[in-house]
Amino acid sequence: MRLVTRADWDGLVCAVLLSTVEHIDVIQFSTPAEIQSGTAAVPVDSIIANLPFHASAALWFDHHISEEARGAHMAAGFKGRFAAAPSAARLIYEFYRDDGRVRGFAELVDATDRVDSAQLTLEDVVNPVGYVLLAYTLDPRTGLDDLDREAYFLLLLDWLKNKPLAEILGLPEVKRLTDRLRTEDQAFRQALREHSHLDGNVIVTDLRGVEAPAGNRFLIYTLFPEANVSVRLTLEAGGETALVSVGYSIFNRTCKTNVGNLLAEYGGGGLVGVGTARFPAAEAEARVREIVRRLKEAG
Numbered sequence: 001m002r003l004v005t006r007a008d009w010d011g012l013v014c015a016v017l018l019s020t021v022e023h024i025d026v027i028q029f030s031t032p033a034e035i036q037s038g039t040a041a042v043p044v045d046s047i048i049a050n051l052p053f054h055a056s057a058a059l060w061f062d063h064h065i066s067e068e069a070r071g072a073h074m075a076a077g078f079k080g081r082f083a084a085a086p087s088a089a090r091l092i093y094e095f096y097r098d099d100g101r102v103r104g105f106a107e108l109v110d111a112t113d114r115v116d117s118a119q120l121t122l123e124d125v126v127n128p129v130g131y132v133l134l135a136y137t138l139d140p141r142t143g144l145d146d147l148d149r150e151a152y153f154l155l156l157l158d159w160l161k162n163k164p165l166a167e168i169l170g171l172p173e174v175k176r177l178t179d180r181l182r183t184e185d186q187a188f189r190q191a192l193r194e195h196s197h198l199d200g201n202v203i204v205t206d207l208r209g210v211e212a213p214a215g216n217r218f219l220i221y222t223l224f225p226e227a228n229v230s231v232r233l234t235l236e237a238g239g240e241t242a243l244v245s246v247g248y249s250i251f252n253r254t255c256k257t258n259v260g261n262l263l264a265e266y267g268g269g270g271l272v273g274v275g276t277a278r279f280p281a282a283e284a285e286a287r288v289r290e291i292v293r294r295l296k297e298a299g
């Protein structure tokens with residue numbers, strides 16, 4: 001069977017679990033936008049994980065609540081699981097819990113819950129170790145952009161199933177990335193300070209045209225502990241597209257906006273506490289002002 005998933009950490013752990021209990025011969029990477037617009041070519045009888053529902057799904061697992069408002073009812077009678085959960089991997093783990101083969105991944109799934117729902121400690125941000133550190137190396141938001149992410153995903157898939165964690169962290173391909181994260185951390189901190197300001201309860205970081213070093217995406221919340229939400233603006237596609245990323249502070253959990261729902265109004269989406277939306281670069285300024293205003297109003 002074919003597994004269609006996202007090339008992120010949760011998608012990776014979904015792939016680890018599903019390829020352990022199902023016969024997966026092909027992994028296809030896709031995005032929510034491709035699934036929802038119908039541009040993703042998904043063969044019938046595929047397994048879809050960590051992505052919105054698609055009519056070709058023989059099995060479907062997702063935990064992104066903004067998809068519910070968008071008509072997950074289309075999925076009536078589907079096989080699999082769609083529910084609010086810290087990760088899609090957790091839903092898969094529970095679905096197959098009677099199958100002893102997934103039980104060896106309990107610790108991996110626990111870490112994935114923490115990473116995917118950002119239930120991290122200050123220590124996980126400033127001095128990450130173990131699965132949390134490994135997850136940062138795959139996360140596109142970390143900024144390790146010289147990485148062939150899909151190839152690295154497939155390497156990690158094999159390693160997580162066949163090697164102990166300590167050995168994986170010592171592999172040259174992984175060490176190169178974790179070393180780089182540690183080295184660039186200071187420069188990243190500096191860049192964030194220079195390009196961020198506080199607007200009420202909102203941290204606004206404008207990295208358009210900035211060559212930002214790699215770094216931990218939660219570091220921003222250690223710099224502005226009084227804020228409860230951040231809005232980050234970057235450019236993609238050679239500057240044509242603006243990417244707006246909104247996320248709750250993981251240390252001050254008082255933000256009242258449902259981020260996934262808010263950004264769904266702007267053609268994006270996400271979870272309660274984190275989401276993204278894309279605009280033509282020329283519209284970015286006005287959209288961000290509006291999003292910040294709404295985050296401030298809600299408090």
Ligand SMILES: [Mn+2]
Pocket residue numbers: 010011050063087088116
């Ligand atoms: Mn997920």
